[in-house]
Amino acid sequence: MSSPDPIPHPVRLVVGAAVVDDLERPTRxxxxxxxxxxxxxxxxxxxxxxxxxxxxPLSALHRELLEELGVHVRLGAHVxxxxxxxxxxxxxxxxxxxxxxxxxxxxxEPLEDHDELRWxxxxxxxxxxxxxADLPIVERLEAMLRRPSRT
Numbered sequence: 001m002s003s004p005d006p007i008p009h010p011v012r013l014v015v016g017a018a019v020v021d022d023l024e025r026p027t028r029x030x031x032x033x034x035x036x037x038x039x040x041x042x043x044x045x046x047x048x049x050x051x052x053x054x055x056x057p058l059s060a061l062h063r064e065l066l067e068e069l070g071v072h073v074r075l076g077a078h079v080x081x082x083x084x085x086x087x088x089x090x091x092x093x094x095x096x097x098x099x100x101x102x103x104x105x106x107x108x109e110p111l112e113d114h115d116e117l118r119w120x121x122x123x124x125x126x127x128x129x130x131x132x133a134d135l136p137i138v139e140r141l142e143a144m145l146r147r148p149s150r151t
Contacts, residue, residue: 011092011093011094011095012050012051012093012094012095013050013051013057013087013094013095013096013097014048014049014050014051014090014094014095014096014097015048015049015051015057015058015060015061015064015096015097015098015099016045016046016047016048016061016088016096016097016098016099016134016137017046017047017048017061017064017065017073017098017099017100017101018046018079018098018099018100018101018137018141019046019047019065019069019071019073019101019102019103019108020076020100020101020102020145021102021119022102023074023076023100023101023102026100026122026145027121027122028119028120028121028122029119029120029122029125029138029141029145030047030108030117030118030119030120031044031045031046031117031118031119031120031128031130032044032045032046032047032068032069032110032113032114032116032117033045033110033114033115033116033117033118033128034113034114034131035113035114035115036113040131042129043129043130043131043134044118044128044129044130044131044134045130045131045134046098046134046137046138047064047065047068047069047114048061048064048065048068048096048098049064049067049068049113050094057097058075058099061073061075061099061101065101067111067112068110068111068112068113068114069106069108069109069110069111069117070106070107070108070109070111071103071105071106071107071108072103072104072105072106073101073102073103073104074101074102074104075099075100075101076099076100076101076102077099077100077144078097078098078099079098079099079100079137079140079141079144081095081096081097081098081137081140082136083095085097088133088136088137089133090133091133096133096137098137100141122142122145122146125138125141125142
């Protein structure tokens with residue numbers, strides 16, 4: 001006798017921000033080091049968080065960045081993921097929408113869920129240990145933000 005299929009859990013939407021120093025001519029990307037949960041502590045990620053019930057993804061993005069980093073941002077391009085709806089998989093229970101953003105108010109500080117922030121040069125995005133779920137997003141960002149050199 002086979003066991004019944006596990007009860008599927010609904011997928012929860014998460015938003016993420018690829019914080020760059022300048023939307024038109026980015027040279028750096030902000031990485032945030034997690035403090036919790038313990039399984040993710042010490043890993044680097046793009047800041048963001050869960051979309052609350054009844055909240056739009058963009059409202060959640062602005063709220064999360066204010067709560068986590070103390071900043072207001074200007075929205076840039078969506079960073080399309082490979083899943084339906086252009087999302088990125090975060091395990092089997094979450095999927096994430098990601099946008100490029102630029103800080104227009106405040107100075108990023110690790111206020112919640114992080115203990116360190118680091119600006120990374122676009123040519124050195126591998127300088128930190130990205131969480132496995134964020135790594136494909138960072139790779140896509142690197143390709144999107146790469147500019148041909150001007151000589």
